[in-house]
Amino acid sequence: MNLRERKKQRTRDALLRAALELFATRGYDETTVDDIAAAVDVSQRTFFRYFAGKEETAFFVPRLAEGLVVQALQVRPPEEAPLEALRRAVLESWDTINEAVEEIVPIDLHLRVYRVIESTPALFAAHLRRSAELEEQLARIIAEREGLDVDADPRPRIVVALFGGVIRVTERLWSAGDELSLAGMRQLTTTYLDQVGPALAGNWRTGQSP
Amino acid sequence: MNLRERKKQRTRDALLRAALELFATRGYDETTVDDIAAAVDVSQRTFFRYFAGKEETAFFVPRLAEGLVVQALQVRPPEEAPLEALRRAVLESWDTINEAVEEIVPIDLHLRVYRVIESTPALFAAHLRRSAELEEQLARIIAEREGLDVDADPRPRIVVALFGGVIRVTERLWSAGDELSLAGMRQLTTTYLDQVGPALAGNWRTGQSP
DNA sequence: GAGGCTAATGACAGCCACTGACAATTGACA
């Protein structure tokens, strides 16, 4: 990589980290693009040459994570039931996300930013839209695994929607609590996924609440 | 209602209809607030005195519909299982939405706008966020019906997430097709909800696809 | 290693959503 490329890379990384740091400390709405550019000492115009918008910086890590989940699901053995495959794919991807990102964005910084995403309406909305797109991809993979036509059979999308719903419920709970670690998230996710069966079983009022 | 109030009401309605009409014909991003204000012959500033933002006009009907769903769920007999109650509440609310809105916004206009919502990234994201908030409300009602603490027991939120997921899958499919009527939506919804059981049943590969 | 080429940057102007402030208008009501 020549000097020019290295310089670009450094500018991009600096902008990214400056943006995330500002979001985490000051808040998303309270951070202007000018602030970010100023922190790296480049013009605002340069920022927009590296990122399509302010939002894009906030979703840098989630974007990588989504890619990992898709990859992980694709290599799951096809004998696994859909929900099982999804569960393992997600848990697996969290094991690898750390090393995949740490050098560009410290994972702790991302966890702080994640809280901002969940608590900033504009970002939360964008997050949900991204999740919807990811779910569409996952549904297609599941359909393929099962040898189904995703546009003719609703079951793949339904299962993925259920799975995604549980994940989102977990994310909300996790980001609202104070156990902000990957381990905590992992823990919560498994216990919540274990509740899917009970939640869909007949009568709640006879059993015991967890 | 005195003259002043009537005038305000007329301005509000005119802005709303002008906005929706423009969105439906020209597209959301291609419509500026100035366009909307000009169509009603008021200043841009006046538009913002009636609506918090451009987005708000697009979600006028969905907003009413959400209220109807909440109401409908609240009066469902508590013996009904959660999914059954949700299903009936939604179908019921669609029966009433027509008369509740028709005089302000023709339902056909809304259906055209709904397509725009689904196909415009910014609006779709906002739609998902609104849905998330609605689901939170529904989960609380379900929890209450079942005598559970929504923050201690994940099951209400999980069931509602599943239900919401199915609804969203149907909405997408419906808005992508060309059967743009309430009846069509209703039809799709019931058939999809009927697929929840099969989707969660053991092995897909043994049974027949619908 | 000087000079030409191209990619990256900065500076500037402009659009659009949205907001605050203030003055002008217009309905309400005594």
Added chain:
DNA sequence: TGTCAATTGTCAGTGGCTGTCATTAGCCTC
């Protein structure tokens, strides 16, 4: 009818984002 308050228009400004064009800076060749 005149006073008061609510509604509106105008203007100026902020922030996200884009197009344009001149300038700068790394790259590559002779």
